[in-house]
Amino acid sequence: MSSAIELHINGQLLRVTPGTSVAAALYLAGDGSSRTAVGGQRRAPLCGMGICQECRVTIDGQRRLACQTPCTAGMQVESQP
Amino acid sequence: MNADVIIVGAGIIGAACAHGFAERGLDVLLLDDQRGGATAAGMGHLVVMDDNPAELALSHYSLSLWRQWAPLLDEGCAYRNCGTLWLAANEDELAVAEQKSTLLDAEGLGCRMLSASAVHEAEPMLRPGLVGGLHVSGDGIVYAPNVARWLLAQQPQRIRQQHAQVSEVSGNRVRLCSGEWLSAEVVVLATGSARELCPELPIRPKKGHLLITDRYPTRLRHQLVELGYVSSAHSSAGTSVAFNAQPRPTGQILIGSSRQFDSLTPEVEHDVLARMLQRAIDYLPSLAQMNAIRSWTGFRAATPDSLPLLGPHPSQPGLWLALGHEGLGVTTAPATAQLVVNQVCKQPCAIDVTPYLPQRFASAEQPA
Numbered sequence: 285m286s287s288a289i290e291l292h293i294n295g296q297l298l299r300v301t302p303g304t305s306v307a308a309a310l311y312l313a314g315d316g317s318s319r320t321a322v323g324g325q326r327r328a329p330l331c332g333m334g335i336c337q338e339c340r341v342t343i344d345g346q347r348r349l350a351c352q353t354p355c356t357a358g359m360q361v362e363s364q365p
Numbered sequence: 366m367n368a369d370v371i372i373v374g375a376g377i378i379g380a381a382c383a384h385g386f387a388e389r390g391l392d393v394l395l396l397d398d399q400r401g402g403a404t405a406a407g408m409g410h411l412v413v414m415d416d417n418p419a420e421l422a423l424s425h426y427s428l429s430l431w432r433q434w435a436p437l438l439d440e441g442c443a444y445r446n447c448g449t450l451w452l453a454a455n456e457d458e459l460a461v462a463e464q465k466s467t468l469l470d471a472e473g474l475g476c477r478m479l480s481a482s483a484v485h486e487a488e489p490m491l492r493p494g495l496v497g498g499l500h501v502s503g504d505g506i507v508y509a510p511n512v513a514r515w516l517l518a519q520q521p522q523r524i525r526q527q528h529a530q531v532s533e534v535s536g537n538r539v540r541l542c543s544g545e546w547l548s549a550e551v552v553v554l555a556t557g558s559a560r561e562l563c564p565e566l567p568i569r570p571k572k573g574h575l576l577i578t579d580r581y582p583t584r585l586r587h588q589l590v591e592l593g594y595v596s597s598a599h600s601s602a603g604t605s606v607a608f609n610a611q612p613r614p615t616g617q618i619l620i621g622s623s624r625q626f627d628s629l630t631p632e633v634e635h636d637v638l639a640r641m642l643q644r645a646i647d648y649l650p651s652l653a654q655m656n657a658i659r660s661w662t663g664f665r666a667a668t669p670d671s672l673p674l675l676g677p678h679p680s681q682p683g684l685w686l687a688l689g690h691e692g693l694g695v696t697t698a699p700a701t702a703q704l705v706v707n708q709v710c711k712q713p714c715a716i717d718v719t720p721y722l723p724q725r726f727a728s729a730e731q732p733a
Contacts, residue, residue, distance in 0.1 A: 322580065322615050337658040340579055347579050347656035 291359040306350035306361055307332065307339050318350050320365050368394035370709075371539055371549040373531050374556030376404035377695050378687050380513035381702035382553055387523035389710055394549065395517070396539070398530035402557050403694055404509045406663025408575060408611060408621055410588060411505040411696050412449055415468050419672055419720035424693060425472055426716050427700030428503055434699065435505075442515055443508035443614050450479070450487060450587040451499040451594075452608075452648065458592040462499040465592075475502040490584050490649050504588060506611055509695045534562045537683025551709055554678075555687045557666030557694075566674065567726045568689050570664040572625040574638050578618045579656040585612035591648065594622070603627065606641040608648045618652070620645045622692075626667075633660050665691045672721055673697065675704050679727035685709060686723050 288299040293313040300309050307329040310316050317326040318339040329339035332351045339350040342362040350361075370386045372379045375397035383393045411431050415421040431444075438444050453459040462478065469476045477500050484498040485491060517524050533540040538548040560568045594607040609621040623641045628634065638660055646653050668674060668689040678684040687705045690697055704721065707714045 337579075340656060340658070346654060347581075349656075 289355050289357050291355050291357065291361060293361045294364055300355050302355075304355045306341060306343065306348070306353045306355055306359075309355050309361065310339075310341070310350055310363060318363050366549055367547045368392045368525070368549045370394070370551045370553060371396065371537075371547055372553045372555055373397075373534070373539060373559075373562075374402070374554065374688075375513065375517070375526065376402050376555065376557075377509045377513045377516075377698040378404075378690065378701055379553075379555035380516040381698040382555055382687055382705055383524045384516040384520060385702035385706035386709075387520035389706060391523065393520075393524045394547070395524055395526045396529045396531055396541075396547075397526070399528055400558075403663055403665060403690075404513055406573075406575070406661060407509060407665075407692070407695060408609070408619055409443070409507045409509040409695050410449075410609075410611065411507060412588070412590075412693075413469065413474055413501060413504060414693060414696070415465060416671065420693075421468070421472065422716045423672075423697050423700050423721070425474065426703075427697045430699035430703065431505070431507075431696075432503070438507070438512065439515055441508065441511040443511065444505060445507075445612075445614060446503070446505040447612060448587050449501045449504040450484070450589050451501070452484065452491070452495055452589060452591050453497045453499075454495055454591065454593070456496060459497050461592050462497060466499050469501060476500060477502075488585060488587060488589065490651055491589070492648060492650050499592075500587070506588060506613070507695065512695075512698075531562060534681075534684060536681045550683070551685055552683060553685045553687055553705065553709075557664060557688060557690075559666070559686070559688050563678070566686070566689070566723075567669050568666045568674075569626060570629060571667040571691065572623070572628045572662055572664055573621065573692070574623040574633060574641055574660060574662050576620045576638065576642065576657050576660040577613070578620070578652070579658050580616035581618075581655065583612065583616055584651075585610065585618060587612070589648065591644075604637060604640075606637070606644050608644045610645060610649060617658075618649075618655070620652070624665075631662050631664075633662055665694075667691045669726070673701065674723040674726075675701055675721040676708055676718060676723050679724050 298313045317328045327338045330336045334352045341350045369391040370393045372395045383395050386393050413424045453462045479498040530542045531539045532542045589610045591608040604625045606623045611619040666689050674686040674689040
């Protein structure tokens with residue numbers, strides 16, 4: 285098995301297996317939620333294939349889909365607000 | 366008789382007409398097949414357009430009525446008096462802006478020319494190099510589907526809504542797909558797909574694409590439109606795109622626009638969407654780094670002279686038309702309602718209705 289990748293989710297250090305998606309990392313790091321809807325509820329990945337847009341997170345300053353983005357070393361993922 | 370007035374189509378036009386008739390004490394039956402039309406698909410812009418005197422008169426009058434509604438609308442209607450910034454990319458477009466400014470000034474509409482640096486200061490997201498702009502202060506935006514719901518909710522005693530598809534119209538009678546005939550003193554067609562019911566009407570569907578971004582911290586303040594929009598909006602064949610962007614109250618940016626006469630399928634066409642977005646990125650380069658969450662299409666009901674049909678059907682007594690608004694249905698909904706309701710009630714109208722009467726196409730009803 286290749287060595288683990290280290291990234292940060294909301295400032296918290298996480299080690300994941302290479303090939304892990306950011307959506308999976310959200311679940312490993314916490315409750316899996318990705319963002320807060322305009323009505324105030326938390327939202328989480330749903331379709332897992334880049335269509336539903338529920339898993340929008342900010343990765344290194346850019347808004348990205350967590351389910352379509354593999355974790356890479358040093359990534360800063362923000363699921364807040 | 367099933368009501369005083371039957372209205373076919375519960376979009377922003379049908380809802381505004383229903384609200385107007387109900388305010389005069391008439392009982393309205395509003396029929397809609399819930400297929401969704403231009404109201405749900407459009408941008409919801411409130412914009413004074415001045416391509417001809419009749420368009421200017423109608424949009425100006427309507428904006429004054431929107432301002433009367435504005436304090437009453439609920440938050441879901443998303444009314445914002447954001448103004449429009451018309452953008453000049455070259456000296457020719459600047460000359461167009463100056464003409465427009467003179468015309469709108471003469472109408473008493475608040476507007477002012479902006480220098481290149483003032484444009485950049487007003488909207489720092491815009492690319493450098495624009496030569497100037499025109500700010501029109503009275504324009505705005507709404508979320509039109511919620512305005513339609515709000516209008517109907519103001520008169521619950523007078524307006525009945527029924528989910529039904531109309532298969533035939535004959536004067537003051539309509540037949541539903543169930544076979545049932547309904548009648549009223551007056552039937553008003555307020556649907557862009559009226560050509561299915563009245564093939565003689567000179568209406569053509571003009572397809573448009575829209576795209577909306579994710580929510581971001583507010584970066585735009587005005588609705589932005591390129592002055593080249595006018596030539597795109599008026600082309601009568603083929604496909605054209607023009608830059609148009611709106612800041613939505615959610616922090617999203619709504620991006621248009623495209624126009625196609627030759628496509629009748631509702632699918633998003635990626636080549637057209639790509640052209641539209643490239644145009645948008647030309648004006649707002651940082652859009653390229655933003656995430657888009659939805660794109661969709663809709664159809665504008667276009668008439669040969671780009672003016673709506675507001676008034677009695679030329680040859681069917683009892684049948685009235687409130688349709689063919691192309692891209693200005695939301696802007697001109699309150700004025701449309703007033704002009705149609707006043708004509709039906711035989712009361713004077715605030716502006717001359719002659720340019721909008723369906724009768725103007727009566728001699729050309731039969732295709733050559």
